[in-house]
Amino acid sequence: xxxxxxxxxxxxxxxxxxxxxxxxxxxxxxxxxxxxxxxxxxxxxxxxxxxxxxxxxxxxxxxxxxxxxxxxxxxxxxxxxxxxxxxxxxxxxxxxxxxxxxxxxxxxxxxxxxxxxxxxxxxxxxxxxxxxxxxxxxxxxxxxxxxxxxxxxxxxxxxxxxxxxxxxxxxxxxxxxxxxxxxxxxxxxxxxxxxxxxxx
Numbered sequence: 001x002x003x004x005x006x007x008x009x010x011x012x013x014x015x016x017x018x019x020x021x022x023x024x025x026x027x028x029x030x031x032x033x034x035x036x037x038x039x040x041x042x043x044x045x046x047x048x049x050x051x052x053x054x055x056x057x058x059x060x061x062x063x064x065x066x067x068x069x070x071x072x073x074x075x076x077x078x079x080x081x082x083x084x085x086x087x088x089x090x091x092x093x094x095x096x097x098x099x100x101x102x103x104x105x106x107x108x109x110x111x112x113x114x115x116x117x118x119x120x121x122x123x124x125x126x127x128x129x130x131x132x133x134x135x136x137x138x139x140x141x142x143x144x145x146x147x148x149x150x151x152x153x154x155x156x157x158x159x160x161x162x163x164x165x166x167x168x169x170x171x172x173x174x175x176x177x178x179x180x181x182x183x184x185x186x187x188x189x190x191x192x193x194x195x196x197x198x199x200x
Contacts, residue, residue, distance in 0.1 A: 001068070001069055001113055002066055002067070002068050002069075002113065003066060003067060003068075003069050003111055003112065003113055004064070004065075004066045004110075004111070004112055004113070004183075004194070005024060005047075005048055005064060005065055005066065005067070005109075005110065005111050006062060006063065006064035006065075006108070006109075006110045006185065006192070007050075007062075007063055007064070007078075007106050007107070007108060007109040007110070008060040008061070008062055008063075008106070008107040008108040008149075009022070009050070009052065009055050009060065009061050009062075009063050009104055009105070009106055009107075010055065010056075010057065010059065010060050010061065010104065010105045010107075011052075011055050011056050011057045011092070011102075011103070011104055011105075012057070012103035012104060012105060013057050014103065015057075015092065015101070015102055015103040015104070016091065016092065016093060016094060016101065016102075017089040017090065017091055017092060017101060017102040018052060018053070018055065018056075018089065018090045018092050018102055019052050019080050019088065019089050019090075019102045020051070020052060020053050020088040020089070020090065021049050021050065021051060021052060021080070021088065022049075022050045022052050022063070022078055022079065022080065022104070023042060023043055023046035023048070023049055023050075023078070023079060023080065023081050024046055024047060024048040024049075024050060024065075024076065024077075024078050025042050025045055025046040025047060025076075025077050025081075026047050026067075026069065026073040026075065026076050026077075026111075027073060027074070027075050027077070028072040028073055028074055028075075029074075029075070030075055031075060031077050042077075042079075042081040043081050043082060046081070047067035047069075048065045048067055049065075049158065050063040050064075050065065050158065050159075051063070051158035051159060051160075052104070053090070054159065054162060055104070059164055060107065060149070061149075061151075061159065061162065062149040062151050062159070062162070062185060062187075063151075063153075063159055064151065064153050064159070064183070064185050064194075065153055065154075065158070065183075066183065076109075076111065078106060080102070089102055110192070126139055126140070126141060126184055126186060126193045126194065126195040127139070127140050127141065127142065127195075128184050128195050128197050130174075130197055130198075130199065132199075132200060134175070135173060135174055135175025135176075136171050136172065136173060136174065136175075137152065137171065137172040137174055137184065137197065138169045138170070138171055139169060139170040139171075139172065139184055139186065140169035140170065141188050141193070144169075145188040145189055146165065146188065147165065147170050147186040147187065147188055148164065148165040148186065148187045148188070149162075149164065149165075149185075149186060149187045150162060150163050150164075150165075150170055150172070150184070150185070150186040151184075151185050151186070152172055152174065152177075152182050152183070152184055152185075152197075153182060153183045153184075153185060154180065154182055160177055160182070161173070161174060161177070170186070172184075174199055177199055178199075179199050179200055180198070180199060181196060181197075181198050182196070182197050182198075182199060183195070183196050183197075184196075184197055
């Protein structure tokens with residue numbers, strides 16, 4: 001079964017670094033780090049890789065994606081998993097912490113079957129028009145509500161294009177993106193909306 005995951009992520013003000021990715025791993029067992037030894041395979045076993053290069057301290061970023069569950073998953077663990085020596089990080093400034101590290105706030109974490117998400121949101125579904133020649137996605141709602149936290153997410157869970165808010169309709173430039181299946185995610189009047197789109 002396919003599951004849709006989303007979370008609001010913000011970089012902590014006191015964070016000295018920002019990672020380029022956060023990994024999401026869903027397991028049937030309670031995870032243990034065992035001094036970091038168990039996390040060595042988590043980067044390849046993770047169901048989702050969330051791109052955090054655009055996450056900052058100014059506002060929440062919606063990171064999301066979908067994956068096929070194998071069955072029996074009970075726990076969700078989010079982190080870098082690479083360890084301090086091999087993590088891909090970006091220096092953003094001095095830290096007030098004793099050790100310099102990347103620290104994130106995570107809020108509004110949601111995991112549900114994609115089928116139930118589509119059913120729940122069908123009455124207020126996003127309307128997406130793709131202009132392949134211009135490389136633009138026009139996004140709106142039937143009632144032309146203002147959209148917030150708009151993101152185009154690839155199947156690896158990376159937000160490849162995003163913006164905080166926009167008047168209706170919203171236009172995203174997707175000309176530079178590779179062909180494939182993506183998910184448009186946005187919020188309107190506190191309701192989370194999503195729709196798949198194929199770029200060709």
